[in-house]
Amino acid sequence: MKFSIERGALLKAVAQAQSVVERRNTIPILANVLIEAEGDGVQFRATDLDIEVVDRAPAQVERAGATTVAAVTLNEIVRKLPDGALVTLAEDGGSGRLQIMAGRSNFSLATLPREDFPVMASSEYATNFTADAPVLRRLFDKSKFAISTEETRYYLNGVYMHVAEGEDGRALRCVATDGHRLARIDAALPEGAEEMPGVIVPRKTVGELRKLLDDDEMQIAVSVSETKIRFATPDITLTSKVIDGTFPDYSRVIPANNAKRLEVDASEFAKAVDRVATVSSERSRAVKLSLDEDRLILSVNAPDSGNAEEELAVAYGDEKLDIGFNAKYLLEIASQVDRENAVFLFNSSGDPTLMREGDDTSAVYVVMPMRV
Structure with missing residues (x-):
């Protein structure tokens, strides 16, 4: 050679x-x-x-x-x-x-x-379709932060890619959760994907796939079987086994009746959470959100090192509410927002909170509260 x-x-x-x-x-x-x-x-x-x-x-x-x-x-x-x-x-x-x-x-x-050298056995792929790189990039980028790292719950160690009923008809959907937060992202269903079996794409594969998706003009050929998934561009073919397990019924944890609505500038909110969380050395320290008429006070109380408080002007017209969240989870979810405003929908201080980008329901996030 x-x-x-x-x-x-x-x-x-x-x-x-x-x-x-x-x-x-x-x-x-x-x-x-x-x-x-x-x-x-x-x-x-x-x-x-x-x-x-x-x-x-x-x-x-x-x-x-x-x-x-x-x-x-x-x-x-x-x-x-x-x-x-x-x-x-x-x-x-x-x-x-x-x-x-x-x-x-x-x-x-x-x-x-x-x-x-072992060559991966070729598989009969039940479903073949093409998708634009930006579409796949959005689906996986916005969901991967919620992938679980707990090896015992191996079926949560990836992104669940499947066909589901969305707001505007059938959609290609990616879901990831670790039990504390959940991301559910929808995209228009590509032609040929209608009969796609639901598969759990492993975390490592999601990371490798990301390298194929940088070119906005690129079309990605996707092939799916019960046991494997393949993503191909003219130069690169990535083939992966999928996780052999059943993804839980995630729809049960997405709240449908949260009525208390907070609208906030996503970028300002993320920066404020980051600032007040600085006083705590513990990554999992709770940030307390105190909501009142068009006002949000973010606070952290860390007895060993100090406390911090910051006030933001927001759109909120419901009854007073105090609720706490893991600062890291709040930051990760807020950083997914591409639009100017993030909308949080609360029920009570003990119930899961829903977050989305403005009125767009194609990307929905759920985060569990903490006691504060």
């Missing part, structure tokens, strides 16, 4: 592949990236047995072939090469080494046989 490739294209492909590789591996081949050169391009494939990413790049292929090499080491070498360099990678079958040459730099890396 021998091919030459521009350093920028090589770095982009290798960086995407190596990020899937687990740093601690008991199986040596899983630390490697499979390089396959053929025709007028080269592809880089990496896997941790749950996720597989294949990245394609144009290259001048002198000798077709394939080998595997340590993904992290290759990424570090390419990262440190000068911009614009032409990089040549060569391996002759007998040496078991991969030569990497760029200008006056020359590296030689140990390889492992390509036959040992």
Whole structure:
């Protein structure tokens, strides 16, 4: 195998592949990236047995072939090469080494046989559709903060992607919850997605997928089966197993009758919460919201270190209410608001609170209160 490739294209492909590789591996081949050169391009494939990413790049292929090499080491070498360099990678079958040459730099890396590299079994996908990158980006970006990190509740360790009845008919919906907060985001249902089985996309896959969604013009081909999900662009294919579990009935925890309505400038609210939470070293310290006629007082009382209070002008016309929330949860939810105003809907100091962006019901958040 021998091919030459521009350093920028090589770095982009290798960086995407190596990020899937687990740093601690008991199986040596899983630390490697499979390089396959053929025709007028080269592809880089990496896997941790749950996720597989294949990245394609144009290259001048002198000798077709394939080998595997340590993904992290290759990424570090390419990262440190000068911009614009032409990089040549060569391996002759007998040496078991991969030569990497760029200008006056020359590296030689140990390889492992390509036959040992596990390739994820292809699956029959029941549903195939395309979606615009900004649509998928919004669905996953706005929901992923609520993914649970509790390993015992493994079925909450991802984003539940499914078809549901939204305000304006059927919608493609993403939901995540950790039991303390919940995010439910809807988008228009793409053509072909009507029969999609509901799947739980793992947290790591959500992180890797985000790298495919930066180009606003990009169309993403999505394929879904009961056990796998695949996202593909012309250059990259990301395939992942889905979490084998049943996502709980989240609709039961979304309050429907919260009548006390607070409207507040989302950016000012987030900054004020951040400021008053500074006096507490505990991340989970409660921020108390005291609501009265068009007035909100945010306060934190930390006996060991001090207390803080800030007043905001808001739109609120219901009876007085004192309610407390985990400061971190409030900040995360407030930071999801793209519009100017956040709307909070309360029932009482002991009931879940609903938050949305203005009158837009396509993104709904629920947060559980704390005692203050």
